[in-house]
Amino acid sequence: MGEYPRASFALSLKLSDPNPSGAGVVYYPVNYGRWIRYSSPISVDPGDVVAGQTVSMKEEFTSSARVEQIYRLVREPLSAPSILLSAAEFTDTLDTIGVRLTNPNPAGPSVIHYVLVEPGKPPGDRSAWLPYKGDFVALSTQYPAGFTIHAYAKAVDPAAFIDSSSVEAGVGANFTFDDPGDGNVLYVIDASGSMRANVGGTTRFRLVQDSLIDAIGRLRPGTKFNVVTFANNIVWQDGSWDLKLATEEYKKLMIAEVNRFKTASGTNYEAALSAPLRFRTKPDQVFFLTDGEPTGSSQFQDDVAALAKAGIKVNTIGVDLRDAGEQRLAGIAKATGGSATTVSTK
Numbered sequence: 393m394g395e396y397p398r399a400s401f402a403l404s405l406k407l408s409d410p411n412p413s414g415a416g417v418v419y420y421p422v423n424y425g426r427w428i429r430y431s432s433p434i435s436v437d438p439g440d441v442v443a444g445q446t447v448s449m450k451e452e453f454t455s456s457a458r459v460e461q462i463y464r465l466v467r468e469p470l471s472a473p474s475i476l477l478s479a480a481e482f483t484d485t486l487d488t489i490g491v492r493l494t495n496p497n498p499a500g501p502s503v504i505h506y507v508l509v510e511p512g513k514p515p516g517d518r519s520a521w522l523p524y525k526g527d528f529v530a531l532s533t534q535y536p537a538g539f540t541i542h543a544y545a546k547a548v549d550p551a552a553f554i555d556s557s558s559v560e561a562g563v564g565a566n567f568t569f570d571d572p573g574d575g576n577v578l579y580v581i582d583a584s585g586s587m588r589a590n591v592g593g594t595t596r597f598r599l600v601q602d603s604l605i606d607a608i609g610r611l612r613p614g615t616k617f618n619v620v621t622f623a624n625n626i627v628w629q630d631g632s633w634d635l636k637l638a639t640e641e642y643k644k645l646m647i648a649e650v651n652r653f654k655t656a657s658g659t660n661y662e663a664a665l666s667a668p669l670r671f672r673t674k675p676d677q678v679f680f681l682t683d684g685e686p687t688g689s690s691q692f693q694d695d696v697a698a699l700a701k702a703g704i705k706v707n708t709i710g711v712d713l714r715d716a717g718e719q720r721l722a723g724i725a726k727a728t729g730g731s732a733t734t735v736s737t738k
Contacts, residue, residue, distance in 0.1 A: 394462070396465065397466050398465055398468065401437055402435045405434040405435075405442060406434075407430045407444055414449065414450070415446075415449060416456070418446050418447075419444070421443050422434065422436075423440055424443070438464060438552070439462070439463070439464065441461070442461055442463070444458070444459050444460075445459070467552060467553060467554050468554065469554045470554060471556055473494055473495050473543050473544065474493070474494045475491070475493055475559060476491075476494065477541075477561055477563060478491075479563070480563060481564035481565060482565045483565075486532075488529045491528055493506060495545055502545040502555075503524070503545070503546055504544070504546070505518065505521040505523055506544075507541070508540070508541050509539065511539065515560075518555075518558075521544075532565070532606075533609055533610050536571040536612065537571040538565040539563050541561050541562075542558050542559070542560045567607060569603060569604065570731070572611070572617075572676075573612070575616075576616045576673060576675045576677075577635075577675055577678070577679065578671065579617070579679045579681075580668070580679065581653075582664075582681055582682035582711075583597070583623050583628070583653060583654065584622075585655055586684050587600065591737045591738070592737075596683060596712070597655055600681060601651065604650055605647050607679075608643050608647055609643065609647070614637075614638075615637075616635035618646075623659065626667060627656050628649070628653060630649070634672045659682060659685065659687045664680065664692075665699065665706070669698060677705040678706045678707065679707050679709060680707070681710075682708075682709075682710065682711065683712055683713065700729070704728060705730035707725060708721035708732045709721075709733050711735045712735070712736055712737055718734055
């Protein structure tokens with residue numbers, strides 16, 4: 393049996409006669425058809441069966457035995473595609489990432505298939521992956537926690553080629569407000585006077601507003617959320633003291649409110665950290681953002697303990713804080729099982 397790669401076909405096959413000159417004549421059929429006297433190379437396609445025999449032309453010789461061979465394709469493994477991403481992570485100011493897949497195999501034998509999944513999730517069966525049709529962009533609103541892209545080269549002719557192995561590449565997410573998932577979330581935002589500090593032609597508060605708007609836009613449909621702001625006391629809340637489903641309509645309404653937020657004096661941690669327990673639907677987690685030291689009453693540790701007892705995680709975000717302020721927020725986060733991050737606008 394002869395096995396050859398696809399590129400070798402149509403194969404040019406030569407038959408040779410090892411007998412003395414004039415002793416016989418070579419004949420052959422292709423695919424058990426008519427016997428033909430051999431005179432020039434034969435064109436052979438994949439799967440063809442070629443037989444051959446030397447027929448005696450002199451009395452002192454007898455005809456040879458019949459020989460036969462089938463010519464098959466060798467299934468060649470395809471090479472995996474390459475993945476090019478325009479950035480490694482989504483951020484507050486980068487909500488689209490371009491994706492380009494390149495097929496290193498010769499044109500024709502394969503097409504690229506791919507799938508995007510959330511980080512840590514399996515890619516699923518390849519039969520459900522999408523055919524790649526050209527460059528595309530992935531949106532942070534679709535993948536608020538980032539994504540992993542998986543891709544492979546699929547054989548157009550499985551008889552000739554073997555599907556490639558899969559390759560993958562990951563995109564992270566680095567937002568001021570992390571993806572809260574599908575649970576209940578409350579944003580508690582510092583609206584104190586220090587948030588009006590000038591930062592590169594804008595204000596610290598405007599930067600926070602923009603980050604909060606971005607976070608609201610990325611909320612998943614199953615999430616319930618709300619926002620309160622605080623200074624010396626609660627400055628803004630929507631009047632319902634309840635979490636609302638993150639429909640596109642309500643997100644638009646809340647974004648409009650965020651754009652109208654005002655600042656005031658004072659940084660009352662006690663008012664801020666007691667707010668989550670006032671909601672009829674309790675949040676699973678709170679994002680507590682502040683740039684200042686607590687003013688007025690500093691008896692907020694009881695509120696932290698109450699939040700921990702209620703199973704409400706407080707994720708703290710310190711903006712341009714000194715070490716003592718960062719340590720204070722880290723303590724709040726640790727006590728409630730949340731995370732502590734810091735942001736610099738300088």
